[in-house]
Amino acid sequence: MKLHELTIQDAHNLLKKKEISSKELTGAVLDRIEEVDEKTGAYITVVKKEALLDAENADKCISKGEITPLTGIPLSIKDLICTKGVRTTCASKILENFTPPYDATVITKLKKAGAVITGKVNMDEFGMGSSTENSGLKTTCNPWDVTRVPGGSSGGSAASVAADMCLGSLGSDTGGSIRQPASHCGIVGMKPTYGRVSRFGLVAFASSLDQIGPLTKNVSDCALIMNTISGYDPKDSTSVPKDVPDYLSALETGIEGLTIGVPREFDLDEGVHPDVSMAVKNAVKKMEELGAKCVDISLPHSKYAVAAYYVIATSEASSNLARYDGVKYGLRDKNQNNLIEMFKNTRKAGFGPEVQRRITIGTYALSAGYYDAYYGKASQVRTLIIEDYSKAFEECDVILSPVAPAPAPEIGENAEDPLAMYLADIFTLSANLAGIPGISLPCGFSNEGLPVGLQLTGGHFNEETILKVAYNFEQATDFHKKKPNI
Amino acid sequence: MKISKKEVINVVKLARIDIEEGALDKFAGQIGKILEYIDTLNNVDTTGVKPTSHAISLTNALREDELKESINRDDALYNAPEKEDGFFVVPKVIE
Numbered sequence: 001m002k003l004h005e006l007t008i009q010d011a012h013n014l015l016k017k018k019e020i021s022s023k024e025l026t027g028a029v030l031d032r033i034e035e036v037d038e039k040t041g042a043y044i045t046v047v048k049k050e051a052l053l054d055a056e057n058a059d060k061c062i063s064k065g066e067i068t069p070l071t072g073i074p075l076s077i078k079d080l081i082c083t084k085g086v087r088t089t090c091a092s093k094i095l096e097n098f099t100p101p102y103d104a105t106v107i108t109k110l111k112k113a114g115a116v117i118t119g120k121v122n123m124d125e126f127g128m129g130s131s132t133e134n135s136g137l138k139t140t141c142n143p144w145d146v147t148r149v150p151g152g153s154s155g156g157s158a159a160s161v162a163a164d165m166c167l168g169s170l171g172s173d174t175g176g177s178i179r180q181p182a183s184h185c186g187i188v189g190m191k192p193t194y195g196r197v198s199r200f201g202l203v204a205f206a207s208s209l210d211q212i213g214p215l216t217k218n219v220s221d222c223a224l225i226m227n228t229i230s231g232y233d234p235k236d237s238t239s240v241p242k243d244v245p246d247y248l249s250a251l252e253t254g255i256e257g258l259t260i261g262v263p264r265e266f267d268l269d270e271g272v273h274p275d276v277s278m279a280v281k282n283a284v285k286k287m288e289e290l291g292a293k294c295v296d297i298s299l300p301h302s303k304y305a306v307a308a309y310y311v312i313a314t315s316e317a318s319s320n321l322a323r324y325d326g327v328k329y330g331l332r333d334k335n336q337n338n339l340i341e342m343f344k345n346t347r348k349a350g351f352g353p354e355v356q357r358r359i360t361i362g363t364y365a366l367s368a369g370y371y372d373a374y375y376g377k378a379s380q381v382r383t384l385i386i387e388d389y390s391k392a393f394e395e396c397d398v399i400l401s402p403v404a405p406a407p408a409p410e411i412g413e414n415a416e417d418p419l420a421m422y423l424a425d426i427f428t429l430s431a432n433l434a435g436i437p438g439i440s441l442p443c444g445f446s447n448e449g450l451p452v453g454l455q456l457t458g459g460h461f462n463e464e465t466i467l468k469v470a471y472n473f474e475q476a477t478d479f480h481k482k483k484p485n486i
Numbered sequence: 487m488k489i490s491k492k493e494v495i496n497v498v499k500l501a502r503i504d505i506e507e508g509a510l511d512k513f514a515g516q517i518g519k520i521l522e523y524i525d526t527l528n529n530v531d532t533t534g535v536k537p538t539s540h541a542i543s544l545t546n547a548l549r550e551d552e553l554k555e556s557i558n559r560d561d562a563l564y565n566a567p568e569k570e571d572g573f574f575v576v577p578k579v580i581e
Contacts, residue, residue: 097565098565101557101564194540195542208541237544237547238540238542240544304526304527304530307523307525307526308527318501322502326567327566327567328574329565331567332568337577339577347501348504351503356503356505359501360494360503361521363501364497364517367497367500374524377527377528378527379539380530380536382538382541383537383538384532384535386541418516418520419519419523433541436541460541460542
């Protein structure tokens with residue numbers, strides 16, 4: 001076994017037994033980045049020197065017997081999570097040279113646990129996109145087929161995990177941005193319940209939808225990272241003061257007697273790629289073999305989720321991104337005669353086309369005379385979507401669906417049609433509107449050998465149940481063991 | 487068309503974004519198509535439905551008003567595009 005191919009749990013066991021050092025492990029990961037990232041383009045910034053220093057410190061701790069499940073483990077971080085002293089670009093030209101003076105709470109927690117940060121990874125600019133093609137800085141390719149996108153917006157996180165250029169990663173999910181790239185890259189990704197993980201230091205896209213979560217090689221590693229990053233944070237007024245269970249021990253039991261809901265509105269025979277449809281249907285069968293009961297449920301308003309989402313997300317974005325004005329940080333366009341011109345020229349030069357589109361839609365939806373018709377209406381539909389889920393979770397413990405309607409598209413396939421790209425988020429973004437947790441895990445491959453993911457969602461703060469179902473499925477299948485040939 | 491070029495110019499002005507004249511038609515077309523799709527929301531009867539702003543609603547997240555350490559002035563100014571004597575510098579505001 002090559003060191004960079006290890007899971008977090010296996011690496012931890014070897015570190016604990018002192019069979020390997022974090023310096024060796026981190027060195028192997030850094031070598032791997034040098035070897036393959038030219039092809040995948042996952043990293044925006046690699047912090048080699050700092051990572052090796054962190055690894056040395058981790059080794060010192062381990063020699064003193066101080067070890068947590070993440071001590072000495074090399075992880076990559078999506079480039080919209082603030083890292084003190086390390087450039088945090090949000091893959092935007094407007095923040096290309098921004099160096100945060102503080103750490104996000106999740107980074108503070110990872111550092112306290114002794115984790116090693118290898119660098120910052122690519123994404124769609126500010127998280128706006130589903131393919132990482134909207135990055136203002138570089139292109140990231142899917143490790144399974146470099147002519148295809150890795151998914152997005154956490155495409156750099158997913159590609160870096162799938163290609164063994166880290167042992168795990170932190171991403172963020174506003175409408176599927178962790179789960180969908182995890183699906184396209186054949187790994188595990190979790191969006192926790194809204195409020196479960198602190199958003200302090202996460203650069204805001206849509207504040208009522210954003211949530212940080214892990215991307216990992218398997219379900220146990222996902223549970224391990226969740227154990228470290230979850231919990232109340234006084235610095236995030238939307239984080240929820242609620243005890244964090246041990247997610248790893250939640251994996252220990254079987255799923256006999258659990259009820260899994262399959263929403264009839266997510267028709268697997270229409271609008272879903274046949275290979276995805278097949279893989280998901282086989283997953284339903286597997287769940288039944290494992291003792292779960294699969295039942296038909298209804299989410300009657302799910303067909304309005306995309307429309308409601310793109311009003312709410314763009315409205316919040318237009319407000320959140322007003323801060324990029326060229327005054328306190330980030331880019332300032334030199335071509336200016338007065339303040340207003342400076343704002344306009346800076347934002348024109350700094351924001352890419354998708355960000356400009358979304359700010360415009362959001363500004364329109366919030367403008368006088370349109371507020372009730374757009375934002376007001378979408379917020380009401382959001383209530384109906386939440387009620388659909390509350391009713392559904394009276395009948396089942398978890399809900400099963402595809403993650404994306406098709407495997408990873410080719411680079412450039414949807415470039416001219418933003419709406420087509422939005423519609424591909426149909427299965428994931430309801431969870432953000434409802435604030436519920438969701439996980440994506442490998443459940444098959446297309447005929448062309450591209451990974452297909454399965455999504456499981458649960459009720460608020462019920463990460464334990466979806467992790468348990470995911471783990472039982474993973475242990476009964478081999479999809480997570482296959483690696484891309486890059 | 488759901489949104490006219492003139493309306494787009496006005497919204498873009500509100501958002502302090504500047505779209506090239508040559509790119510405006512395409513931009514307005516894309517925005518119009520998305521807004522048309524969003525109009526499907528009008529098929530939902532929402533009479534009497536309360537709007538949701540946060541899925542997990544917490545009320546009154548209060549804390550004691552205590553003095554705590556914060557970032558210092560040098561750190562706060564570190565990323566400033568232009569600064570002078572401990573201040574951010576902006577172009578002339580009053581003509």
